[in-house]
Amino acid sequence: MDSNVVLHAEGMNKIYPGTKALDNVSYDVMKGKVNVLIGENGAGKSTLMKLIAGIEQPSSGKMYMADEEVSFKDTTEARDRGIGIIHQELSLFPNLNVYQNVFMGREQMQGIKLDNKKHISETERVLEKLEHVMDPNTLVGDLRVGQQQMIEIARNFLQDDLKILIMDEPTSSLSEQEVEVLFKLMREFTDAGIAIVYISHRLEEIMQIGDNVTILRDGKYVARAEVKDINVPWIVEKMVGQDKNYPKKDRQLDWEKQEKVLEVKNLTLPKKGGGYLLDNVSFDLKKGEILGIYGLMGAGRTEIFECIMGLRPEHTGEISKNGKLMNVKNINEQIKNGFALVPEDRQGEGLVQTMSIKKNISLSSLENYTKGGVLQGKLEDENVDKQIKDIMIKVADKDLPILSLSGGNQQKVVIGKGILTNPEILLLDEPSRGIDIGAKTEVFDIINQYAERGLSIMVVSSELKEIVAIADRVIVLSNGIKTGEFRHEEITEDGLVLASYKGHSTHKEVKED
Known part of the structure; x- marks a missing residue:
């Protein structure tokens, strides 16, 4: 040797x-x-x-x-x-x-x-x-x-x-x-x-x-x-076998006519030991919009999702859906209220590793397939099969263990689990983390397709090229503070990076509607 x-x-x-x-x-x-x-x-x-x-x-x-x-x-x-x-x-x-x-x-x-x-x-x-x-x-x-x-x-x-x-x-x-x-x-x-x-x-x-x-x-x-x-x-x-790129947006939202499905005002989350993880963050989300959230690690991106989903009950501020002020209690209530979360840590928080592919997909929506406390297996199978086909999960048998799938297909399962709850608002935290170029392209194509159908989507991503390619609008956070907001052609890598560092004020801010 x-x-x-x-x-x-x-x-x-x-x-x-x-x-x-x-x-x-x-x-x-x-x-x-x-x-x-x-x-x-x-x-x-x-x-x-x-x-x-x-x-x-x-x-x-x-x-x-x-x-x-x-x-x-x-x-x-x-x-x-x-x-x-x-x-x-x-x-x-x-x-x-x-x-x-x-x-x-x-x-x-x-x-x-x-x-x-x-x-x-x-x-x-x-x-x-x-x-x-x-x-x-x-x-x-x-x-x-x-x-x-x-x-x-x-x-x-x-x-x-x-x-x-x-x-x-x-x-x-x-x-x-x-x-x-x-x-x-x-x-x-x-x-x-x-x-x-x-x-x-x-x-x-x-x-x-x-x-x-x-x-x-x-x-x-x-x-x-x-x-x-x-x-x-x-x-x-x-x-x-070919050069793949992220799918580019070819649509323009009518910002004046597009209705608001979510409005967040002065969202504040205290930090243990003093200070704030989120400091008076305000933004809105339109119907069918893909809203990107960008910032460096510790900027408060994930914490926004946790507050919206009821995982941070200590937060203050207002969260309104379809014009109605919400009393955010817990994640189960928020699922019923039309929210779904795809977490950053898919293994620890998104999947149950001892369960099959089918059970992981249907887990968050099981009550939709029960009657008189009895699970309707046929209805569950029909909905799972439809979801597998809709988001192109590559699986030979849905009853196989979830860990038999590649990372990209596991990520699709987590997304499919959220979509099966029939949400109005889908929160995606680092949806392409740890998956390859081909799987990323497929995941972002799925995001685009559901936005076209009217699903309102928020995406956290650390990768500039991804968020520039996918988002209709991007808000930028730095140390828990909103430091910038960009739309369509204003979304550039340079602009997002500049806004992600607190103290820089040369980025272009967009006045909220």
């Missing part, structure tokens, strides 16, 4: 009931390099990484390290050989604090007791290195998704004798500044001879940090190249 190859996978196959996730894939992990692995959802990327990290075992195929054949029954055996993994879906314990999560499975002992003093000091050290200082005693369940992502990363930065670090969508919830810090540390790792396997759907990141790129499609190897020899169109063409 080439001395520059730290791990060689030969003819890897992985078969699940009804699908072949990996089909005779061979793969080399190069020492001291950022080895990018890319492909659409369902291409087999995460499956291959799970085999390398010992999370699952191959149906057939072999792996070699230093001319020795290796196989791992579990992640502990893989870790003993110097392989760590940062998962796409967070694998943290929300009921434990930060340092307990960081040292889970690698606890340090002082005699017969846990050495929590060392746990805390080492956690502080690695978080400081990640430029993400926080109290190690904070409960992980109290952290935002982006902060939890940094805890997931910190866990692996403490591993001794690390040879390969697998990073599956590590930046999906990070700000640009946090990404820069992570990239700097990744280069420190590669300079020390550690190999990084990097999976991301952000193509610009790949060109910035990657050394080589391997493309998978439909579970098969497609191509491999050095980053210096390729460009983004080459990657996209190899991934999907």
Whole structure:
């Protein structure tokens, strides 16, 4: 084996009931390099990484390290050989604090007791290195998704004798500044001879940090190249067979005639310890409109949705629907009032992983299929089948487990679950997080279709190109304050970025109707 190859996978196959996730894939992990692995959802990327990290075992195929054949029954055996993994879906314990999560499975002992003093000091050290200082005693369940992502990363930065670090969508919830810090540390790792396997759907990141790129499609190897020899169109063409873009809006709303379905006035949400997560935020939403919400992490985007859905009863301000002031109580009442939420964390908040695809889709609307307290299975099946067809969920059997679907199709299930409640207003929090270009295009096409049918939609997105492409109007938040509002041709990347930094007043504001 080439001395520059730290791990060689030969003819890897992985078969699940009804699908072949990996089909005779061979793969080399190069020492001291950022080895990018890319492909659409369902291409087999995460499956291959799970085999390398010992999370699952191959149906057939072999792996070699230093001319020795290796196989791992579990992640502990893989870790003993110097392989760590940062998962796409967070694998943290929300009921434990930060340092307990960081040292889970690698606890340090002082005699017969846990050495929590060392746990805390080492956690502080690695978080400081990640430029993400926080109290190690904070409960992980109290952290935002982006902060939890940094805890997931910190866990692996403490591993001794690390040879390969697998990073599956590590930046999906990070700000640009946090990404820069992570990239700097990744280069420190590669300079020390550690190999990084990097999976991301952000193509610009790949060109910035990657050394080589391997493309998978439909579970098969497609191509491999050095980053210096390729460009983004080459990657996209190899991934999907054609260059895909987000669907562009070709409609103009009549702002004067379009009726308001939602009006929010002076929405204020206090912050623990003082200050505000939202500070007198006001906006409205028109029928059939796609309203984008943009801002940096911590700007208050998700908190707006949580207030509207009754998840933040401590908020103040007015929320009116169709001209009628609402007494927002809880999420069940808000679903009945015509609201549906697609949360940012689809695994933790959007799906029940032990249930089937069908049950996940129908979960929020089950009372529509009951009569006399008895579930009408036939009616449930009819509505689920219609929703699967309507939003093009790729599924062989709706009774399969939800985790048998790719990330993009899982996201469609969460969207379909919300739509089945027959909402007037659909709230989408990072609907394209962690899904590939093809799935993103399909998700945004679904959003456009439902807006055309008259559904009013609010979309939170961290990706500028997405929100510019999809939104009829965008409001911008910075530190809980509304700092800008833009319509149609006024929606530009430069304008949104400028408005997202508090203190800049040169952006163009639009007077509210």
